[in-house]
């Protein structure tokens with residue numbers, strides 16, 4: 001009997017842990033190959049997630065992982081403004097569009 005209780009507790013802990021895990025947000029790809037026309041523009045997604053002050057919300061609306069109207073205007077506003085503000089990361093055309 002006592003053994004069964006232990007087993008139940010262990011199983012419950014396991015199930016709770018598993019459900020917490022499955023609720024965790026998928027962090028998306030490590031790296032994303034953005035396109036500038038035909039020129040590939042590799043974007044270090046994971047590295048950006050791990051930068052200080054680079055939380056998801058800087059680039060994504062809450063719980064939305066596809067960015068609305070993604071393209072030149074949205075990208076430039078998002079990417080360049082933060083690099084400018086932090087004085088880190090590329091801000092000139094040729095540093096992003098090689």
Ligand code: HEC
Pocket residue numbers: 034035036037038041070071072075076079080083090091092093094095096097
């Ligand atoms: C911080 C990096 C960055 C800098 C700096 C930057 N761009 Fe971009 N640019 C992007 C990204 C990201 C996209 C969108 C790519 C996509 O659609 O996935 C883009 C898209 C574009 C597009 C549209 C390409 C297409 O075919 O859809 C043009 C044109 C462009 N940029 C020109 C420029 C020019 C000119 C400058 C300098 C004044 C510049 N960019 C600076 C990152 C940058």
Ligand code: HEC
Pocket residue numbers: 025026027028029032043045048049054055056057058059060065066067068070
């Ligand atoms: C510096 C900007 C930036 C940050 C910070 C960032 N992301 Fe992203 N993420 C992007 C871009 C750009 C894309 C590709 C946009 C697109 O295709 O709509 C993307 C794509 C994704 C995708 C794939 C979407 C799809 O359906 O293809 C997921 C999932 C995702 N991000 C999750 C996250 C999570 C979770 C965080 C925070 C831990 C985060 N991102 C932080 C810029 C960022």
Ligand code: HEC
Pocket residue numbers: 042043044047048051053054055058059075078079080082083086088089090096
């Ligand atoms: C919230 C702030 C923030 C946003 C938004 C952001 N960046 Fe950055 N990015 C940085 C910082 C800070 C660095 C410098 C990292 C370092 O030097 O360690 C950087 C560095 C880079 C670099 C240099 C190489 C590398 O990967 O480290 C590239 C390329 C780059 N960013 C592209 C982009 C593009 C493209 C976007 C838009 C999709 C973007 N960044 C959006 C903060 C940001």
